[in-house]
Amino acid sequence: xxxxxxxxxxxxxxxxxxxxxxxxxxxxxxxxxxxxxxxxxxxxxxxxxxxxxxxxxxxxxxxxxxxxxxxxxxxxxxxxxxxxxxxxxxxxxxxxxxxxxxxxxxxxxxxxxxxxxxxxxxxxxxxxxxxxxxxxxxxxxxxxxxxxxxxxxxxxxxxxxxxxxxxxxxxxxxxxxxxxxxxxxxxxxxxxxxxxxxxxxxxxxxxxxxxxxxxxxxxxxxxxxxxxxxxxxxxxxxxxxxxxxxxxxxxxxxxxxxxxxxxxxxxxxxxxxxxxxxxxxxxxxxxxxxxxxxxxxxxxxxxx
Amino acid sequence: xxxxxxxxxxxxxxxxxxxxxxxxxxxxxxxxxxxxxxxxxxxxxxxxxxxxxxxxxxxxxxxxxxxxxxxxxxxxxxxxxxxxxxxxxxxxxxxxxxxxxxxxxxxxxxxxxxxxxxxxxxxxxxxxxxxxxxxxxxxxxxxxxxxxxxxxxxxxxxxxxxxxxxxxxxxxxxxxxxxxxxxxxxxxxxxxxxxxxxxxxxxxxxxxxxxxxxxxxxxxxxxxxxxxxxxxxxxxxxxxxxxxxxxxxxxxxxxxxxxxxxxxxxxxxxxxxxxxxxxxxxxxxxxxxxxxxxxxxxxxxxxxxxxxxxxxxxxxxxxxxxxxxxxxxxxxxxxxxxxxxxxxxxxxxxxxxxxxxxxxxxxxxxxxxxxxxxxxxxxxxxxxxxxxxxxxxxxxxxxxxxxxxxxxxxxxxxxxxxxxxxxxxxxxxxxxxxxxxxxxxxxxxxxxxxxxxxxxxxxxxxxxxxxxxxxxxxxxxxxxxxxxxxxxxxxxxxxxxxxxxxxxxxxxxxxxxxxxxxx
Numbered sequence: 076x077x078x079x080x081x082x083x084x085x086x087x088x089x090x091x092x093x094x095x096x097x098x099x100x101x102x103x104x105x106x107x108x109x110x111x112x113x114x115x116x117x118x119x120x121x122x123x124x125x126x127x128x129x130x131x132x133x134x135x136x137x138x139x140x141x142x143x144x145x146x147x148x149x150x151x152x153x154x155x156x157x158x159x160x161x162x163x164x165x166x167x168x169x170x171x172x173x174x175x176x177x178x179x180x181x182x183x184x185x186x187x188x189x190x191x192x193x194x195x196x197x198x199x200x201x202x203x204x205x206x207x208x209x210x211x212x213x214x215x216x217x218x219x220x221x222x223x224x225x226x227x228x229x230x231x232x233x234x235x236x237x238x239x240x241x242x243x244x245x246x247x248x249x250x251x252x253x254x255x256x257x258x259x260x261x262x263x264x265x266x267x268x269x270x271x272x273x274x275x276x277x278x279x280x281x282x283x284x285x286x287x288x289x290x291x292x293x294x295x296x297x298x299x300x301x302x303x304x305x306x307x308x309x310x311x312x313x314x315x316x317x318x319x320x321x322x323x324x325x326x327x328x329x330x331x332x333x334x335x336x337x338x339x340x341x342x343x344x345x346x347x348x349x350x351x352x353x354x355x356x357x358x359x360x361x362x363x364x365x366x367x368x369x370x371x372x373x374x375x376x377x378x379x
Numbered sequence: 380x381x382x383x384x385x386x387x388x389x390x391x392x393x394x395x396x397x398x399x400x401x402x403x404x405x406x407x408x409x410x411x412x413x414x415x416x417x418x419x420x421x422x423x424x425x426x427x428x429x430x431x432x433x434x435x436x437x438x439x440x441x442x443x444x445x446x447x448x449x450x451x452x453x454x455x456x457x458x459x460x461x462x463x464x465x466x467x468x469x470x471x472x473x474x475x476x477x478x479x480x481x482x483x484x485x486x487x488x489x490x491x492x493x494x495x496x497x498x499x500x501x502x503x504x505x506x507x508x509x510x511x512x513x514x515x516x517x518x519x520x521x522x523x524x525x526x527x528x529x530x531x532x533x534x535x536x537x538x539x540x541x542x543x544x545x546x547x548x549x550x551x552x553x554x555x556x557x558x559x560x561x562x563x564x565x566x567x568x569x570x571x572x573x574x575x576x577x578x579x580x581x582x583x584x585x586x587x588x589x590x591x592x593x594x595x596x597x598x599x600x601x602x603x604x605x606x607x608x609x610x611x612x613x614x615x616x617x618x619x620x621x622x623x624x625x626x627x628x629x630x631x632x633x634x635x636x637x638x639x640x641x642x643x644x645x646x647x648x649x650x651x652x653x654x655x656x657x658x659x660x661x662x663x664x665x666x667x668x669x670x671x672x673x674x675x676x677x678x679x680x681x682x683x684x685x686x687x688x689x690x691x692x693x694x695x696x697x698x699x700x701x702x703x704x705x706x707x708x709x710x711x712x713x714x715x716x717x718x719x720x721x722x723x724x725x726x727x728x729x730x731x732x733x734x735x736x737x738x739x740x741x742x743x744x745x746x747x748x749x750x751x752x753x754x755x756x757x758x759x760x761x762x763x764x765x766x767x768x769x770x771x772x773x774x775x776x777x778x779x780x781x782x783x784x785x786x787x788x789x790x791x792x793x794x795x796x797x798x799x800x801x802x803x804x805x806x807x808x809x810x811x812x813x814x815x816x817x818x819x820x821x822x823x824x825x826x827x828x829x830x831x832x833x834x835x836x837x838x839x840x841x842x843x844x845x846x847x848x849x850x851x852x853x854x855x856x857x858x859x860x861x862x863x864x865x866x867x868x869x870x871x872x873x874x875x876x877x878x879x880x881x882x883x884x885x886x887x888x889x890x891x892x893x894x895x896x897x898x
Contacts, residue, residue, distance in 0.1 A: 080644075082636040214639045218646055218667040283880055290853040297849055301842045310668050312586075312679040312828045314835060315577075317444050317472050322437040326430045333426035335853075338877075340419045358430075370437055371448065 080215050086154035087213040091206070094147035094168055098202045100140030101175075105195035108133035112192050116271040130188055134179075137195055141179060144172040144202075155213040160229045161220060163367060167205030171198045174237040181241065185284060189275050193244045224306035232299040236359055238292035239331075243356035245285035246349040248275050253346045282345060285352060286338060293331045300324055311373060319372035323362040330355040416483065417490035425484040432480055436471035439463060443472065485574060492567040499560050506545045507554035510861035514872030517861075519882040521890045523869040528893040533862060536892045540885075542860065551862040559876060562851020569848055572841035580834030582612035587829040591625040592686040592703045593822045597829075598622045599676065604829070613831075619675030624651045626662075628683055628823040632753055641751055648680050648825045665827075675831055682826035684708040684715055685735055687759060691721050693814040699723050703822045706735050707779050713737050713752040718781035719761075719816075720768050729765045729789075729813055730781045736760075759818050761799040762791030763809060789813075858882065860889065869893055 111129035148169050152159035159165045178194045181187055216225075251257055252272050257265055275281070303324065308314040315321060334351040337343035367374070415421055440448025449469050453460040460469075467474035514520055533551060537544050542553040587604040589597050599621045601607050609615060631645040648665040654674055665671045671678040684706055691700035699721050706715035719731040738751035739758040747760065766786030770776060789810045791798030796810045801818040808815050857876040862869065871893070873886050 080633075080636070082638055084638060212638050215633055215636065215642065215644060218643060221645075222668045286877070287880075294846070294850055294853060297846055301839075301846060304842070305839065308835065309670065312670065312677070312681065312830050314838065317436055317441060319437040322433050326433050329426050329430040329433070333423050333430070336419055336423040336426065340423055343420070343423060366437065371440070371445065372437075 080156045082156060082213050082215065083154040084213060086150055090147050090150035090154055091210070093143055093150060094202060095206065097140045097143035097147055098199065098206065100136050100143060101195055101198050101202065104133045104136035104140055105192060105199050107136060108192035108195050112189075112271065112274065115274045116267070130191065133191060133195070134182075134188070137175065137191070138179065140198075141172065141175040144168070144175065148172050151213070155215075157216060158226050158230070160233065161216055161225065162211055162214075163209040163363075164205050164211050166229075166233065166363070167201050167209055170233045170236060171201045171205070173233050174198060174201075174240050177234070177237040178241055181288075185287075186276075187241070187284070190241070190244045190248070193247075194241070197240065197244070219310050222306065222310065224302060224309070228299060228302040228306055231295050231302060235292045235295035235299055236363075238288045238295065239356055239359060242285045242288035242292060243352055245281045245288070246352035246356075248272070249278050249281040249285065249349040250346060250353065252278055252281070253349075278345070282349065285349065289331065289334065289352060293328075293335065296324075296328055296331065300328055316373075318374065319366055319370040320362070320374035323358065323366050327355060327358045327362060330358055413490065416487050419491075422484065422487050422491065425480060425487060428480050429484060432477050433471070435468050436477075439468050439471070441471060442469050485571075488567060489571060492564060492571075495560075496564055496568075499557075499564060502560070503557055507543055507552040507859060510550060510552055510863055510872070514861060514863060514870045517872035517874050518879075519873040519875075519886040521871045521886050523871075523890060523893060524867070525869055525894075528862070528864050528869040529895055530862065530864070530893070532892040532895050533889050536889060537860065542858075549864050551860070553860045554858065556855050556857030556876070558851050559855040559857040560852075562848045562853075562855065564848070566845055566848030566852055569841045569845040573838060573845060576834045576837040576841055579612075580832045580838060582610040583834060584830065584832035585609040585613045586831075588681075589827050589829065590705055590824055591623075591827060592705060592824040593625055593627055594703075596622055596624040597827070599673075599829075619673070620655050621673045621676070622653050622656070623671075623673070623678065623827075625649075625825055625827075626651055628680075628825045630683070630752070641753075643752065646680060646683060648827075650678075676829050677831070679828045679830070680825050681828045682708075684713060684824055684826075685737065685754070686822045686824045687717070687733075687735055687818055688820040688822060689719055690817040690819050691719070691724075691809075691814060692817070693724065694812055696814075699814070703824075704733075705779065705824050706733070710749070711752065712749040714749040718779060720770065720781065722768055722770050724813065727765050728768045728770075729763060729809075730768055730783070730786065731761045731763050731816070732781050732783065732791075733759050733761045754821060757803055757821060759801045760791070761801070761816065762794075763789050763799070763811075763813070765789050765811060765813070856881075858885065860885065862889065862893065 107129050111126040111133060114126040114129065115123050148159050151165060151168065155161075155165075160169045175194065175198055178187070178191075251268075252275065257269050257272070260266060260269070303321070304314040307316070307318075307321070311318075330351060334348055334355060337348040337351055366372075440452055442449050452469075463469065467476070471477055511517070515522070530546060530551060534544055534546055537551070537553045540555065542555045543557075544551060544553045586608045588606040589604050591597055597603055599618050601609075601615050601618070626649045628646070628648050630643050631647075633639050633642050633644050646667055649662070650665060650671065651660045651662050652671070652673060653660055663671055665678060665680050667680065685708075686703035686705045688703045689700065690698060693699050700719065700723075704717045704719050706717035708715050713735075715735040715737075717733045717735065719733060720728075721730065722728050734747070736747055736749040736758045737754040738749050738756045740748050740750040742748050747758070764781065764783045764786035769782055769785070776782075788794040790796040794810075799807050799809075799816070801807055801816070803818055803821060806815050806817040856879055858879065859874045861872050863872075871886050871889050873882050873889075875882050
């Protein structure tokens with residue numbers, strides 16, 4: 076007999092409020108960081124003292140946001156009496172927390188301040204849509220999900236996604252920086268963008284850092300795939316069955332494998348590899364949204 | 380999945396150099412094709428094609444994963460479905476075009492990796508390579524305007540950083556990070572292992588399904604399965620002689636939390652198994668996520684439902700049918716549909732289509748439904764049909780369905796006689812003087828999946844070694860360093876295999892050590 080699990084809907088409501096507080100801080104953080112970035116574009120770049128101060132304020136706001144986000148995740152878990160990643164709302168809120176936490180932790184090792192506004196904007200988008208589109212009340216797990224592999228398989232997938240997110244942000248800047256369309260445009264707005272792009276580091280640095288995040292993401296993704304297969308063997312009586320979600324996990328793995336080959340193939344390193352990063356990341360987002368919501372398969376856990 | 384050796388490296392020069400127009404002899408054509416196939420660029424294209432080719436399998440229902448979906452697709456879009464079927468779009472992962480891509484990739488992988496094993500083996504035992512003529516072209520480079528250099532100091536430094544070193548009077552060559560290539564080869568070879576284990580394992584495996592009512596026993600041989608799909612190499616005669624009895628099946632529901640009130644929380648099948656006919660009985664439980672491991676098979680529960688026990692008597696009271704009947708669930712509250720066939724009835728055969736409602740409720744339309752999967756308030760309704768059951772034609776007949784189109788309805792529907800209604804323990808008279816039917820009791824059934832794959836443990840093994848190789852090849856940096864001393868200057872250059880941030884720092888450190896005076 077499994078012990079009866081008590082859900083706590085009141086605490087879940089409180090958790091949602093805390094997540095909204097986190098969202099507010101993230102939103103302010105985004106505004107301040109974007110301001111800093113635009114300030115740099117028109118001015119003295121890295122030496123702009125005012126922009127530097129804005130950066131600090133923005134990151135502090137982000138720090139408070141991530142703390143609130145963490146409390147939100149924790150309370151959701153306590154309210155549901157299990158790990159808080161079993162439906163799309165929970166994936167999103169936990170994912171946002173992990174992306175931000177990984178980003179802020181990597182600031183200690185790498186100079187990545189220049190993408191702070193991108194990360195903040197992305198997080199606002201994720202938590203915003205989680206709260207408006209994906210919100211569901213806390214529920215207990217289906218028998219198929221009551222397994223320790225839920226803890227391992229899903230958390231590593233989210234972690235991998237966090238690394239891929241940062242790599243994709245860098246690749247996006249890389250691609251824009253090398254775009255002749257942007258560089259040669261006579262449109263005012265695009266010229267302004269071209270000016271903005273000069274604030275970012277050289278493409279070599281973007282490429283190298285993006286690669287470092289991608290390889291960690293790829294290792295974690297490979298682990299996700301293997302862990303998923305082990306779990307599928309227990310729960311679905313086969314380790315691989317081309318379920319839609321398995322297909323997309325495989326597609327994503329293959330795209331990033333192609334990316335790794337591209338980084339050491341003449342003519343494919345640089346911009347083309349950056350494009351592959353963006354394609355891979357698009358596949359991840361597609362897998363998380365469209366496949367979860369509209370494709371038929373065994374992974375029907377969106378909760379919607 | 381060809382080499383990840385950058386073109387800067389000499390060891391695999393032949394694969395990465397631009398390929399010249401071949402002469403027209405057959406042999407050189409073959410060579411040219413082989414080189415193309417094992418080139419990195421082709422591996423890259425094949426990977427992208429493989430990703431692209433996988434997509435349709437997630438868009439269209441697949442016969443392997445969702446056979447009912449395919450049937451439904453054909454029903455709804457007949458013409459389109461036939462057209463799609465011509466391109467094997469309902470069998471994407473076993474299609475010719477999908478297979479072609481992965482087989483090419485497989486060949487490319489083998490063709491690329493095997494020669495590299497030899498090259499790497501030699502490299503492991505060889506000295507670091509000679510310095511390139513022009514060190515200043517390397518990604519990290521520094522020149523010192525002096526003719527004297529403290530090579531000893533630099534050697535100490537390189538030694539402390541675990542470099543393999545060859546030093547002469549005029550310079551140093553050093554290399555480290557051989558494990559990177561070892562890991563790379565390990566990864567790719569393990570991948571071949573995964574593919575072989577998956578392919579061969581598929582051939583040696585079998586998958587069977589069987590519905591067991593509480594009290595029923597499965598004996599492991601082909602005949603006792605409802606569905607049996609052996610691999611091409613599976614030996615049906617060598618099946619382990621285990622048996623498995625379903626003692627009971629139970630479901631736990633949540634009645635505590637309003638959010639998931641009445642949702643199933645746990646399924647438990649209690650079973651007694653014997654490894655051989657003479658072995659002792661072992662009692663165990665099978666749950667979702669917890670299959671039972673028997674010699675030569677794993678047993679999973681994949682579904683469940685009700686099997687009402689029905690007794691049919693003729694007008695004289697003699698029993699013409701008795702036993703549990705498996706009712707197929709129609710919704711999540713286990714409204715179930717069953718077919719009771721009475722072939723021995725006289726003068727005519729008859730059949731009953733019965734609905735079972737575990738917790739009966741009435742819809743606003745007046746129709747009955749079930750609003751809970753647990754039998755709190757069970758009710759069965761029966762429509763009775765008289766006529767040929769079609770069991771003697773020799774054709775396979777679906778045991779769970781009653782083909783009524785050639786039969787005459789005598790109870791329920793528009794027959795003029797109301798459908799029969801029974802609670803547990805009830806006996807009611809059948810119309811047309813057919814006798815009586817009793818709803819004697821309620822049993823549960825479990826659908827079991829029984830699978831066997833002797834190589835799945837090897838798939839796992841190779842998957843894990845793949846991961847291990849992957850970590851080595853991506854984390855360990857491989858670096859080469861050269862120091863050249865000439866009459867007027869000292870040069871330091873370094874080369875790395877990956878995007879290496881600390882290469883400049885390494886060169887700086889070495890340059891510094893070269894300047895230092897010996898202690």
